[in-house]
Amino acid sequence: MSVMAPERETSSDAYQQRALGFWLYLMSDAVIFALLFATYATMVANTDGGPSGKSLFSLSNAALETVLLLASSTTFGFASLSSRTGNRSAVLGWLLITFLLGLGFVGLEIREFLGMIRAGAGPDRSGFLSAFFTLVGTHGFHVSMGLTWILIMSGQVFLKGLSVPVTSRLFRLGLFWHFLDIAWVGIFSIVYLPGLL
């Protein structure tokens, strides 16, 4: 045990350094989202006589998307907790549930986008819709990348087990996934809810 202790400390140092690097990346992503939010706020009234958020957005759809993403953030938390106790099958199970919840979110978003485009409210219709699709689409793209990353990490947990590097990557995936939930809080609070007032 006494031999294990310093080794664990070194690995947790490297762990923290990478976490810092990843925090810096997340903060740069936060800047991207914030400027897309500012663009949206500037463009929201520029509907060019076309449809506005009030006729396009669905409160129940936005609520369901919110529930799916929030639940997936929590189940990812359970996966992180299971990784700490070294329970590999629990990690895989929670990652699978997280993946399905995230997939449901992306599915709802794609359905919403296609419905809007079919109704003639695509990103080329007005400045408002360009800003809407850019902001919400950027978030949806991030979630899709997160889903890919969840698949990759599930493969690593399955094949390599919960080794130190794998656990460390899982931790950063968790930061990414929880961060996307924060960006979504901004989206429903700035796009959907005010649009439906």
Added chain:
Amino acid sequence: MERHGLRSYLVGFALAVILTAIPFALVAMHALPPSRLVIVIAVAAILQVLVHLRFFLHLDLTTTPRENLLAVAFTAILLFIMVGGSLWIMVDLHSRMSL
């Protein structure tokens, strides 16, 4: 270790559900005039972001490494200047152009 345990995620989840349900329900029922609802939405959103940072991302003023906190604080200031400044300019321009 214990502070980032199961409890943290469950408390975070419960608080996030409450802070989501309040604005969604008020908007669904049109319970308040729009000008007041916007304020409720904004306050609930800010609180929820703090809940996520604390209970999901485990940002903590005492245990989180100082570099990470500095990165977050710097970004917060940057966002305030860039977003606040952009909106200030654009809203001002808009009101002057429509006169």
